[in-house]
Amino acid sequence: MRREQTEEYDVIVIGGGAAGLSAAVVLGRARRRVLLCDAGAQRNSCAEKMHGFLSRDGESPGELLKICKEQLAQYPSVGFEASVVQAVEKSSSGFRVELTSGTAPVADLLLLATGMADALPEIDGLREAWGRSAFVCPYCDGWEIQDRPIAVSGGGVRSAIDLAQELYGWTRKITVCGHTESLSTAQTTWLHASGVRVDAHPIRRIVHDNGHVRSVQLEGGDCIDCDAVFFSVPLKQGSDIAERLGCKMNGARIEADDCNRTSVPGCFAAGDNVTHVHQVIVAAASGVRAAIAINDELVCRDVRQLV
Ligand SMILES: Cc1cc2nc3c(=O)[nH]c(=O)nc-3n(C[C@H](O)[C@H](O)[C@H](O)COP(=O)(O)OP(=O)(O)OC[C@H]3O[C@@H](n4cnc5c(N)ncnc54)[C@H](O)[C@@H]3O)c2cc1C
Structure with a gap:
């Protein structure tokens, strides 16, 4: 110019x-x-x-x-x-x-x-997957993951449960990772009814293929197969x-x-x-x-x- x-x-x-x-x-x-x-x-x-x-x-x-x-x-x-x-x-x-x-x-x-x-957490593989299959906004990227398995991680502007409830409109195959806060009665009832799983262990590593998520490995050693991860980050x-x-x-x-x-x-x-x-x-x-x-x-x- x-x-x-x-x-x-x-x-x-x-x-x-x-x-x-x-x-x-x-x-x-x-x-x-x-x-x-x-x-x-x-x-x-x-x-x-x-x-x-x-x-x-x-x-x-x-x-x-x-x-x-x-x-x-x-x-x-x-x-x-x-x-x-x-x-x-x-x-x-x-x-x-x-x-x-x-x-x-x-x-x-x-x-x-x-x-x-x-402010991205230090998770092995996150930087490579960020924007490709690790996302922040359901309105931006929810359509592409509809009905597919995803992981959700909190720690930012809202809780992982809130983010999972929002994403439930796009997919029901959700695992919330690293949620250790006590759950309200309403949240417990919703988790039970929705089938959304909660694992208290945070994500240690994102396994991906050229930025496309295949699974997440949790601190406890478990591995969850999924096609995307949604984060609530500060x-x-x-x-x-x-x-x-x-x-x-x-x-x-x-x-x-x-x-x-x-x-x-x-x-x-x-x-x-x-x-x-x-x-x-x-x-x-x-x-x-x-x-x-x-x-x-x-x-x-x-x-x-x-x-
Ligand atoms: C992973 C991801 C995916 C997203 N996908 C979508 C999507 O599909 N659809 C959608 O609508 N939104 C999407 N968003 C949201 C979208 O990126 C933002 O809403 C949008 O970029 C905001 O525009 P902006 O102009 O306010 O800021 P930005 O686009 O962030 O631009 C700010 C600019 O300011 C510059 N800057 C900052 N400080 C200085 C400085 N001191 N000197 C000179 N330059 C400076 C930066 O370098 C940058 O170029 C996504 C966000 C993320 C994180």
Whole structure:
């Protein structure tokens, strides 16, 4: 993409996933000077296919990004830096961003589209299977495993039993692994009625064939044949920039209003980092909403300059 000579922008967007890219398209079409900085580690880049995106169901995540970047290149006021933002300073006039490429551009407004990161447990074989047959979201990957045997492991944003109850709509052949917390009466009744098995031993190793799960070996020595593993893992921000800037947090998420404004004036946030609904299409819509709010703020600035 063509980069303007000036290092001054209306907006710097940090993060080039669905949220950042769609915000940059809207702002580029509004003829704003935008710099999009991206480290290139989109959360689903490990996945072979992306599901549930209207008109792009089953597309590879890389193909979506490629098309987005090609389309973004049509807008000459948008620059792209494949670089990590390592620091952001706020001043009375805006934001100064330090990139690992060595440049330090400034902008009036900032959009954090930095995503969330999955804190994966250290399990032999998990990294190879992640996104191929080890998953996090039933809405993204449940259809592909319908009626097939799966293992479920907890320890993250929700319990393994909650995740198993959700997955029961897709398959009944479920073994919950590593669940040691005491069960409520309702959970015990549900487990009995559903036939879902619980093993207190956590997963020690994922046996896979080129990332495709064949079985899981448990700490106790048992081996469970299955075609996929679903994890509930802890989530953290994809970048600590929001916290370093002093943005108010809501648990692991950045607190943002209906227009994606954070508590720091001039700083907006969009995508996975502001919501618990983690889907590419939702992140893209969040980026659009933030971009419109950002442009509204720039319009107010432009009007003030003329009166
Ligand atoms: C295994 C898996 C499979 C999934 N499958 C699906 C699916 O099938 N369908 C679906 O709809 N959703 C799926 N998701 C969810 C989807 O990945 C997210 O909802 C989506 O990626 C969020 O988009 P985003 O733009 O908010 O963040 P991301 O796509 O994560 O993009 C954030 C970007 O910001 C960059 N960044 C972060 N910090 C910095 C920094 N300091 N400087 C520069 N750049 C930075 C990152 O490198 C990254 O490129 C899946 C998630 C996982 C984990």
